[in-house]
Amino acid sequence: MKSVKSDRSSEQKIPPRDRIVSTACQLFREHGIRGIGVDAIAEAAATNKMTLYRHFGSKDDLVCEALKHSSQTLEKAWKDLETDNPGDPRAQLAAWVKARAQCLSSEPYGCDLANAAVELKEQGHPAHAVIESLKMQQHSRLADLCRSTGASDPELLADTLSMLLEGARVSKLATGKEGPSMRFTRACEAAMVAFGLGAGALS
Structure with missing residues (x-):
């Protein structure tokens, strides 16, 4: 010991x-x-x-x-998606959803960036520029991935998946892991199907 x-x-x-x-x-x-x-x-x-x-x-x-x-681990996560699913954007997007779902079930405090944005309400706080920049970087990566899958409207799909993730994080904090956040994966799959990526992408 x-x-x-x-x-x-x-x-x-x-x-x-x-x-x-x-x-x-x-x-x-x-x-x-x-x-x-x-x-x-x-x-x-x-x-x-x-x-x-x-x-x-x-x-x-x-x-x-x-x-x-706190956002540095996300860069490794993106590299892991590409390493584990080389040349297969749809598999990478499915892996992104599964990885985010795992984080939802294991992170007790939610997203550091989102929490900071809510807590630091005063206008002009320097953290807001940092949060916006980091969030937009992640969204840009997701939009690029959605485009490479051949989705019918990749930008809207990326927006939809981002909002599902942010909403699931808040829902878990507000209502617990047995609330709506437990359907995050199913909701993402429904969105992917709606944008032409086919059923069973996350199975």
């Missing part, structure tokens, strides 16, 4: 900036951006507030960096 001391030693080998960002991601996810302060983040990251502010000029700067960090 690892000791607390060995865990601390392992943490110290990670550069302070990286520790702060990854720790902030987790704490923002669990407690909300407004629900956690820089003192708690610095302590949990095994550093101090002075070091935190040396890397980030403000908490808002840290929030923006944490949101960018």
